[in-house]
Amino acid sequence: MRIEFFAPLGRAWNRMKIALFKPFDLHKWFVVGFTAFLAGLADSQHGSSGSRWSEGGSFREFLGFPARAWDWLIGHPGWFMLIAFGVFVVIVIGIVVLWVSSRGKFMFLDNVVHDKAEVANPWREYKREGDSLFLWRLVFILVCFVLFISLIVLFYVGASQLYEESRFDRIPIPFMILIGLIFLFIIIVIGYISLFLDSFVVPIMFKHKVPATRGWGHFLSLFGKYPFHFILFGILMFIFMILFVIFVVVAGIVTCCIGWILLVIPYIGTVVTLPVWYWFRAFSVEFLAQFGDEYDAFPPVEAQPAPAKATT
Numbered sequence: 001m002r003i004e005f006f007a008p009l010g011r012a013w014n015r016m017k018i019a020l021f022k023p024f025d026l027h028k029w030f031v032v033g034f035t036a037f038l039a040g041l042a043d044s045q046h047g048s049s050g051s052r053w054s055e056g057g058s059f060r061e062f063l064g065f066p067a068r069a070w071d072w073l074i075g076h077p078g079w080f081m082l083i084a085f086g087v088f089v090v091i092v093i094g095i096v097v098l099w100v101s102s103r104g105k106f107m108f109l110d111n112v113v114h115d116k117a118e119v120a121n122p123w124r125e126y127k128r129e130g131d132s133l134f135l136w137r138l139v140f141i142l143v144c145f146v147l148f149i150s151l152i153v154l155f156y157v158g159a160s161q162l163y164e165e166s167r168f169d170r171i172p173i174p175f176m177i178l179i180g181l182i183f184l185f186i187i188i189v190i191g192y193i194s195l196f197l198d199s200f201v202v203p204i205m206f207k208h209k210v211p212a213t214r215g216w217g218h219f220l221s222l223f224g225k226y227p228f229h230f231i232l233f234g235i236l237m238f239i240f241m242i243l244f245v246i247f248v249v250v251a252g253i254v255t256c257c258i259g260w261i262l263l264v265i266p267y268i269g270t271v272v273t274l275p276v277w278y279w280f281r282a283f284s285v286e287f288l289a290q291f292g293d294e295y296d297a298f299p300p301v302e303a304q305p306a307p308a309k310a311t312t
Contacts, residue, residue, distance in 0.1 A: 005236060011286045012282035015286075016278045019278065020278060029271055030271055031111075032274065035107040039101060040101070102130045107119065110126070135212070197216075198284075199284035226291070244276055
């Protein structure tokens with residue numbers, strides 16, 4: 001089986017042009033853009049202190065920060081309760097956003113696959129799949145949270161011991177480099193899992209109407225046969241995102257920052273950049289379709305309806 005990258009990218013580009021520009025329908029842009037906004041709602045879509053760390057006192061203070069912060073919270077119960085309540089509110093809002101976003105991923109995918117502009121119908125039709133995706137993502141976030149907390153604890157405990165035992169009373173640079181490499185590795189793995197979930201598992205769930213665990217089962221069986229192709233897909237998407245960021249920076253400069261103002265407005269920014277998100281969404285589905293009818297989420301050519309008018 002010959003797996004291509006630029007051929008499905010070209011087909012995705014043609015789908016985007018036909019859907020959004022032939023003809024250009026502003027109402028359709030706002031409807032499809034709304035589903036794209038919901039789909040990306042929960043996605044992750046930064047001083048100079050090095051010289052001071054060469055001083056023993058500064059690094060010692062850094063290592064003792066968690067203990068001092070906890071002592072301060074215990075000594076200020078009012079602030080402790082206020083911060084705890086704020087964290088609780090943020091968690092609740094985050095869970096709601098994650099649930100809406102999970103349903104939105106199927107809404108946006110449905111509009112791309114069928115060249116439609118609907119909100120209500122896909123919201124109802126993919127309720128079960130959206131809820132399953134939400135639960136899987138919630139567990140995944142909790143696992144990542146525990147993993148990062150464990151890594152932070154390991155850093156503080158290990159660095160403190162090495163620092164105190166150091167004959168020269170200096171920063172344990174090798175240990176910090178090791179922790180940094182572990183952290184980078186975890187970030188890459190989490191990034192790939194998130195990419196595979198959105199790009200391939202969601203379309204598999206969409207096509208077969210299966211829960212997230214079974215969708216992952218289908219994908220992992222395929223990934224085991226073509227691991228390098230999917231890893232290369234991730235690298236290609238990373239490059240595309242870098243190019244997109246460069247384009248946004250240049251566009252903002254050319255438009256005297258007006259473009260940046262539009263992009264930071266929730267929902268409006270998604271509508272303005274809708275061709276990019278539509279193209280990327282179609283690309284992952286086109287790429288996956290190469291592996292056989294079992295993975296092709298697009299309807300047969302003869303069964304594809306004419307482009308529909310925007311509805312809600």
